[in-house]
Amino acid sequence: MADGAASRSDVILDVSGLKTVFRTRGGEVHAVNDVSFDLRPGELLGVVGESGSGKSVTMMSLLGLLPQPPAEIRAGTVMFGGQDLLKTPDRDLRHIRGARIGFVFQDPMTSLNPVFTVGYQLREPLRKHMGLRNKAAQDRACELLELVGIPDARRRLSDYPHQFSGGMRQRVMIAIALACDPQILIADEPTTALDVTIQAQILDLMAELRERLKMAVIWITHDLGVIAGIADRVLVMYGGQIVEQAPVHELFTEPKHPYTQALLTTIPHIRGARADKLTVIEGQPPILSAAPAACSFAARCPVAFARCQQENPPRFAVAPDHDAACFLLTEEPAHA
Amino acid sequence: MLTFTIRRLLTAVPTLLFISLVIFLLLELAPGDPMAQVPLTVPPEVKQRMREALGLGEPVPVRFYKWLVQMFWIEPKVFIDWMTRDSWLLGWLPDTALYSGEQRVISWQTRSPVMDIIVQRLPQTLWVVGMAYVIGVLIALPIGIISAYRQYSVFDQVGTFVSMIGFSIPPFFSGVVVIVIFSVQLGWFPSIYDTTHRVVDWETFKVQISQMVMPVMVLALQTTAQISRFMRASMLDNLGQDYVRTARAKGMRERTVVLIHVLRNSMIPVVTVIALGVPSIFGGAIITEQIFKVNGIGQLFITALKANDLPMVLTVAFIFAFLIVLFNLIADVLYGVLDPRIRYD
Secondary structure, eight states, rough: OSHHHHHHHTEEEEEEEEEEEEEETEEEEEEEEEEEEOOOTTTEEEEEEOTTSSHHHHHHEEEEEEEEEEEEEEEEEEEEETEEEEOOOHHHHTTTTTTTTEESSTTTSSSSSSSSSSHHHHHHHHHHHOOOOOOOHHHHHHHHHHTOOOOSSHHHHOOOOSSSSSHHHHHHHHHHHTTTTTEEEESTTTTTTTTTHHHHHHHHHHHHHHHTOEEEEEEEEOOOHHHHHSSSSSEEETTEEEEEEEEEHHHHHHHOOOHHHHHHHHHHHHSSOOOOSSSOSSSSSOSSSSSSSSSEEEEEEEEOOHHHHOOOOOOOOETEEEEEEEETSOOOBBBB | OOOHHHHHHHHHHHHHHHHHHHHHHHHHHSSSOTTTTTTSOOOOOHHHHHHHTTTTTHHHHHHHHHHHHHHIIIIIHHHHHHHHTTTTTTSSOOOOOOOSOOOOBBBBTTTBBBBHHHHHHHHHIIIIIIIHHHHHHHHHHHHHHHHHTTTTHHHHHHHHHHHHHHHSSSSHHHHHIIIIIIIIIIIOOOOOOOOOOOOOOOHHHHHHHHHHHHHHHHHHHHHHHHHHHHHHHHHHHHHTSHHHHHHHTTOOOOHHHHIIHHHHHHHHHHHHHHHHHHHHHHOOOOOHHHHTTTHHHHHHHHHHHHHOHHHHHHHHHHHHHHHHHHHHHHHHHHHHHHOOOOOOO
16 A cells, blocks of 8 residues: 555545656657546546547556557556556556456457457456356356347357447457456447447446446546446546546536536537537647646637646646646645 | 368369360470480481370370370379379278279370379479478468567567568579588588488488488578568557457466467468468479479479470479469468358358
C-alpha cells in the first residue's frame, strides 16, 4: 500500500499521475498526460472523449498492452490488489490480464483469431489461469457461451469466428473476457462496430452480466447516449487528460467543464424543431507533441481567458465525485 | 475438400495432355538431327533407315499418339511391376508382371528406356536439391519469424542484407564463387560431386556430406532468401492484427502469442509459396547441377537437349510440368486445410 488512496477498501483500481508517450519519427506524442482516477467495486465507469483523446491508450497502459517501444509509460502508479501494475514484470502481469482484469475490444470482426475455433480461444485462458483441462475446460467454455446468450453453445464451440455474425462475435469476446471471473472488465468501445439493434442487445447483456457477476466495468465510448444509459460515473477525456469527472446524472444536468458543455450541445435531439445544421465544436483537437503547458481546450473554448493560455488547470472539486479541470471553478484542487 | 481434390485431379488430366502436346510440337519445330553425331562414314541411306527405325518417318500425330501410349500406359505398367517386385514399400505384394516387352520410350542417345535413366538420376537430384530446399526452408522460417518480431533490430538488418545477396546473386555465380573459395583456395570440399560414391560407413558418410555441402549451400542460400522474406512480410502483416492484442489481453505468454496465434496465420501464404517452389527448384537445379557436376535430372536434361535426344527432353520437360501441376494442387489443398475460411465445396 503505497499511499492512502490505494488502501481505501472501496477502491479496487487506483490510477494516479499516469503519463504515456509515443516516440515516433516525427517526435514525441504525449497521448496520456497525468491521468488519475479510481474504480470502485461493482460500478460502471464510463470514459468518453473524441478519437485521439487518449481513452484507449490509458486503459491499455494499465496492463502493459501497448507495444513498448514506441509507447513509453513515463510516470504514474496503477494500484490493483495491493501492487503497482506499472512496476509489475510482464511475467506476473500475465496472471492478471485475462484472469482478474478482462478486456473486450472494439472490432469483433478482427479481434478473434480466424484460424482457431471459438472453443479453442475460449479454453485458452481457462487452461492458463484456472488450470482447467479437457472436459472441465470444455464444460466451462460451453457455460460461458450460454452465459452470453449464444444458442446451441456446445455445438458452436467447434465453429470458427467467421461462422459467427458481428454481434455473436462480440458476445464471444465478452465470454472470453469473463472466462476467469475477472474483478474488472475493461470494454474498449465494444459496441462501436455493431449496428444499432445489436448494440442495444450487447448493452442489455452487459447490464445483466454486471448485475449477476458483481464486477466493476470500465466502458470506453464516444457515444454519450450509451453512457447515459449504463454508466454510474463518467470520466470525460480531452487531449490525453481527464477534464471532468461526475456521476452520470450530474454530468448531463450540470456539466462544469466548457468541453463537456460543448459536447452535450452536439447531441442531436429527436423532439423539438428540426435543426438545419448539426452543432459542432469549432476547431481541431490538439496535437500532443509536448506535455500541455496550458489548458488543452483553450484554443476551442468559448469562455477562455488569459490564465487558460498560461497554465494547465488542475481538477477542482465541485461536489462529491464531481470535479472539472477549469479555472472558472476557482475552488481548491480535487487531486492536489 | 475431397470433391475439390478429385475435381482438380480430373481437370489436371487434360491440362497435362495439352502441355505434353505443346512441348511435343515445340520440339518438332526445333532444328536438329538425331543422326548428327553418327560418323560421316555411315552412308546417308543407312542414316535414313536408322531414322525410320527411331520412328521419325511416321507423321506427327502418329508419333505423338505413340509417345502418349508409351508414357501413360506402358511406363505405368513397368512402374507398377517395379513397385511390387523391387521396392521396399510394396515389395511384399506378389509381382504383378503387367509389362510384357512392349516398346517403351527410348532415348535416342543411349537407346535405353528414358524412364530407367530418369530413375537412375533422380536420387542425386533429390539428395542435393531436395536437401537444399529442406535446409533452406528450415533456416528461412526462424529467420523470417525473428526478423519480423524484432523488426529493424541488428538481426533483422543482417537478415535483410543476406536475403538481398541471396536474391540478387544467381546460383551460377555464387556456385563458382564458393568453388573458388572452398575448393580452390581452402581445399575443404571437392568441387566435383561423385555420383558413384556409396555410403557404407561413417567415413564414406563424411565424404558424402562434404561433397554435398557446396551445392546445398548455394541452392539453400537462394531458397532461404526468398522464403525468409515471405515469412517476415507475412508475420509483420499478422503481428499488427487485433487478435494478437486479444491474445495478449488474455494473458497468453509471448511465445504462445507469436508461435501459435501469429505463426499459424502467417504460415498460410508461406506454405503456398513453399509448395509452389518445389517444382521450380528442379528447374533451378539445372544450372547448379552443371556447375557442381551432379549428374541429376537437370544435368540429364541439358545433355539431352544438346544431343537432340527428343524423347528424353520431352519426357523430362513433361515431368517438370507434371510436378508444377501437382504442387499447385498440393498448395491449394494445404491452403484449404490451414485456413478455415477457405472452403472449396
